[in-house]
Amino acid sequence: MDIYSFLQVIVGLAFFLYGMSVMSTSLEKMAGGKLEASMKKVTSNKLLSFLLGALITIAIQSSSGAMVMLVGLVNSGIIDWTNTLPIILGSNVGTTVTGWILTLTSVGGDGFSIMSILNPKFFSPILAFVGIVLRMTAKKESQKDIGTMMIGFTILMYGMNFMSDSMGAIADQPWFAQMLVMFTNPFVALIVAAVFTGLIQSSAATIGIVEAFALSGQMTYQMAIPLVLGANIGTCITGVIGAIGTNKNAKRVAVMQVLVNSIAAFAVLIIQVVLNVVNADAFLFLKATSVAVALIHTVFNIFNTLLTFVLEKFIIGIARKLVKDDGDVKQVLIDERLLARPSIAVNECLNKTFEMAYMAKRNIDLSLKLLTEYDETEYQTILETEKLIDWYEDELDTYLVQLSKVALSQDDSNTVSKMLHVITDYERIGDHAVNITDIAKQIHEEKGKFTDDAMKEIKNMVKAINEIVDFCTQAFVDNDLASGAQVEPLEEVIDVISDTMKNSHINRLVEGKCTIEQGFILSDLINNCERVSDHCSNVAVAVIEAADDEFYTHQYLHNLKHESETFKALYDFYFQKYCSDAR
Numbered sequence: 369m370d371i372y373s374f375l376q377v378i379v380g381l382a383f384f385l386y387g388m389s390v391m392s393t394s395l396e397k398m399a400g401g402k403l404e405a406s407m408k409k410v411t412s413n414k415l416l417s418f419l420l421g422a423l424i425t426i427a428i429q430s431s432s433g434a435m436v437m438l439v440g441l442v443n444s445g446i447i448d449w450t451n452t453l454p455i456i457l458g459s460n461v462g463t464t465v466t467g468w469i470l471t472l473t474s475v476g477g478d479g480f481s482i483m484s485i486l487n488p489k490f491f492s493p494i495l496a497f498v499g500i501v502l503r504m505t506a507k508k509e510s511q512k513d514i515g516t517m518m519i520g521f522t523i524l525m526y527g528m529n530f531m532s533d534s535m536g537a538i539a540d541q542p543w544f545a546q547m548l549v550m551f552t553n554p555f556v557a558l559i560v561a562a563v564f565t566g567l568i569q570s571s572a573a574t575i576g577i578v579e580a581f582a583l584s585g586q587m588t589y590q591m592a593i594p595l596v597l598g599a600n601i602g603t604c605i606t607g608v609i610g611a612i613g614t615n616k617n618a619k620r621v622a623v624m625q626v627l628v629n630s631i632a633a634f635a636v637l638i639i640q641v642v643l644n645v646v647n648a649d650a651f652l653f654l655k656a657t658s659v660a661v662a663l664i665h666t667v668f669n670i671f672n673t674l675l676t677f678v679l680e681k682f683i684i685g686i687a688r689k690l691v692k693d694d695g696d697v698k699q700v701l702i703d704e705r706l707l708a709r710p711s712i713a714v715n716e717c718l719n720k721t722f723e724m725a726y727m728a729k730r731n732i733d734l735s736l737k738l739l740t741e742y743d744e745t746e747y748q749t750i751l752e753t754e755k756l757i758d759w760y761e762d763e764l765d766t767y768l769v770q771l772s773k774v775a776l777s778q779d780d781s782n783t784v785s786k787m788l789h790v791i792t793d794y795e796r797i798g799d800h801a802v803n804i805t806d807i808a809k810q811i812h813e814e815k816g817k818f819t820d821d822a823m824k825e826i827k828n829m830v831k832a833i834n835e836i837v838d839f840c841t842q843a844f845v846d847n848d849l850a851s852g853a854q855v856e857p858l859e860e861v862i863d864v865i866s867d868t869m870k871n872s873h874i875n876r877l878v879e880g881k882c883t884i885e886q887g888f889i890l891s892d893l894i895n896n897c898e899r900v901s902d903h904c905s906n907v908a909v910a911v912i913e914a915a916d917d918e919f920y921t922h923q924y925l926h927n928l929k930h931e932s933e934t935f936k937a938l939y940d941f942y943f944q945k946y947c948s949d950a951r
Contacts, residue, residue: 384576425459433709436607449620531576552590561599593664594637620690624683629672701767721791729797732833735802739893772784836900844908859905862946863901
C-alpha cells in the first residue's frame with residue numbers, strides 16, 4: 369500500500385474543504401444581506417424561488433450553507449415552510465456548478481496549449497497572487513473579500529489537484545481495486561457516499577473525490593451513479609443537524625430536503641437495478657470521466673426537480689405528518705443558526721430593529737392622540753405593543769452581543785454598533801408612550817380639563833414630538849442623514865417649549881386658573897415628552913456617527929451646537945414654528 373499517495377489524498381481533501389470554507393465565507397460577505405432579502409421577496413413565485421436557490425448556492429458555493437440559512441429563516445417565522453421546496457431544488461441544481469468547475473483539473477494535459485490555460489494549474493497561481501495583493505493593499509473591505517475569495521479558490525483547486533495526482537499511484541494498488549469492486553453494488557456505493565458526505569458535510573468534496581477516482585480510469589457509470597446519488601442524500605445531514613431545537617416548520621424544511629433527495633435517488637437506483645435484471649445495462653460498464661461525473665450530478669438534480677414538482681403536494685403532506693404540530697418550541701425572534709452566516713444575521717437584525725422602531729413610533733402617535741381623543745381599545749393596543757417592544761429589545765440585545773463577537777465586515781460591524789445604540793432608545797420611547805397613555809387615561813377618568821391656553825400648549829408640544837419622532841424614524845430606517853440632521857435642533861426647541869409650558873402653568877396657578885393636581889399631570893406629560901425627544905436625539909446621533917464610522921456622541925453634539933451654521937439655521941426655523949408666541 370502506497371502510504372504517501374494515500375496521505376496526499378487526505379491532505380488534498382483537507383485543502384479542498386478549507387478552500388471551500390474560505391471561498392464560501394468571503395463570497396457571502398460580499399453578497400451581504402441581499403441574499404436573505406431576495407429570498408423573502410420571491411418565495412411566493414416558484415420559478416423565481418428555484419432560480420434564487422440556485423443563485424444563492426452558486427454565490428456562496430455551499431448548498432449546506434443555503435439550507436442552514438433557510439432553516440433559520442423559517443424558524444424565525446420570516447418564510448413560510450411550504451414555499452421553501454423550490455429553493456431547496458434550486459440549491460441542489462446550483463451545487464452542481466462546483467462539479468463542473470472541478471473538471472477543469474483534467475483540461476489541457478501536460479504540455480502547453482490554448483486549452484491548458486483553462487486548467488487551474490495554470491491560472492490558480494495568478495489568482496492567488498492577485499488575491500494576496502488585494503488582501504495586503506486594498507483599502508475597501510469588499511476588495512479584501514475578493515482577494516480572500518481568490519485565495520480560497522486557489523487552495524480548493526490545489527486540493528483537487530492533490531487528490532487527482534495521487535490517484536494515479538493509488539489506482540495500481542490491490543486495495544483500491546477491491547474498493548472499486550465493492551462499489552459495483554449500487555446500494556453499498558450509495559450508503560458509503562451518503563455516510564462520507566454526512567461526515568464531512570460537503571457534497572462538493574464527495575463529487576470532487578468521485579471525479580478524482582474517474583481520472584484513474586477505473587471508474588464506471590455503474591459505480592459513479594450511486595456515488596453521486598449518495599452524495600445528494602448525505603448533504604441533507606447539515607439541514608437535519610441545523611433543524612435540531614427549531615420549531616415544527618423549520619424541522620419540516622429539513623425533512624423535505626431528505627424526502628426530495630432520497631425519493632429521486634432511490635427512483636434512479638431502482639431503474640439501474642431493473643436495467644441490470646433485463647440485461648440492458650451495457651452502458652453502465654463504460655468508463656466514466658470526470659466530466660461524466662459532473663454531468664450525472666447535473667442530470668440527476670434536474671430529474672429530481674421535475675419529479676419533485678410533480679410530487680410537491682405529496683412531499684409537503686408527508687413532511688406535515690412526520691413532524692406533528694404538538695410540542696412546538698418557543699417562538700424566536702432571530703434564529704441563532706444565522707450566526708453562522710453573519711451578513712444574513714446582521715441584515716435580519718436590522719429588519720427586526722426597523723420593526724421595533726415602527727412599533728415605538730406607532731405607540732407614541734397613538735398615546736399623544738389619546739390626550740385629546742381617549743379610546744380604551746387603543747389604550748389596550750398600546751400596552752400589548754409595549755410587551756412586544758420589550759421582547760424585541762431583550763432578544764435583539766442578546767443576539768447582537770453574540771453577533772458582535774463574530775468576524776464581521778467593517779460595514780456589518782458599524783451596523784451592529786448602531787443597532788446596539790438605538791434599541792435601548794426605542795425601548796425607552798415605548799416606555800414613555802405607555803406613561804403618556806396612562807396620563808391620558810387619568811385625564812379621561814378624572815374628567816380633568818385643562819384651560820384653553822394649556823390645551824393649546826399641549827397640542828403644540830404634541831406636534832413637535834410627532835415631528836421629531838418622524839425625523840428620527842426616517843433617519844434610522846432609511847439611513848437618511850438629512851432627516852437625522854433635523855432632530856437635534858428640534859430637540860433643543862422642544863426643551864424651550866417645555867420650559868415655556870412650565871412657566872405658563874406657574875402663572876396660571878398664581879392667577880387661580882389651574883390647580884396643583886393639574887400641575888402634577890402636566891409636569892408628568894412634559895417630562896415624558898422631553899425624554900422622548902432626548903431618545904430621538906440619541907438615535908439620530910447614532911445614525912450620523914455610524915455613517916462616519918465613529919461613536920463620539922458628546923464631541924459630536926458639542927461641535928454641532930457651537931460650530932454648525934446649519935444647526936443654528938434649523939434651530940431658528942423650528943423656534944419660529946413652535947415658539948414664536950414666546951418672544
